[in-house]
Amino acid sequence: MLQQGADRVQPILHDELREGHPLATPELLHGTPLARRMHEFTFFAYQANEALHMTAGEHIRRMVIDMAKERLMDDQPVSSVAYDLGFDYPQHMTRLFKKYVGCSPSEYVRKRGK
Numbered sequence: 001m002l003q004q005g006a007d008r009v010q011p012i013l014h015d016e017l018r019e020g021h022p023l024a025t026p027e028l029l030h031g032t033p034l035a036r037r038m039h040e041f042t043f044f045a046y047q048a049n050e051a052l053h054m055t056a057g058e059h060i061r062r063m064v065i066d067m068a069k070e071r072l073m074d075d076q077p078v079s080s081v082a083y084d085l086g087f088d089y090p091q092h093m094t095r096l097f098k099k100y101v102g103c104s105p106s107e108y109v110r111k112r113g114k
Contacts, residue, residue: 065100068093073112078105 045056052059064085071081082093097105 061096062100065097068097068105069101069108072105072109081105 049055054062068081068085071084072078076084078094079090082090085093087093094104097103097108101108103111
């Protein structure tokens with residue numbers, strides 16, 4: 001049951017990020033289409049802890065890094081990837097990328113042979 005809910009909410013989060021909608025607090029989203037989905041996100045937060053053994057925020061950060069990897073391998077510049085994924089500054093994405101991948105986005109692309 002827990003995994004089913006996470007499976008339902010994860011594509012919503014993924015779509016919102018792909019469309020360039022930064023994830024924000026319910027207060028900032030009041031009246032937006034994403035606000036209607038926040039009740040599912042709250043439930044997802046509980047399910048993430050139970051089923052995935054990580055917080056919802058951690059799961060989202062990992063999703064963002066995976067999306068960054070895909071875009072970087074499609075020859076998109078680091079700054080474009082960062083802004084497209086909702087980062088205010090490319091340095092913020094670089095810092096998060098290093099934390100999860102162990103190298104900078106530029107090093108990642110170089111190591112992958114592009």
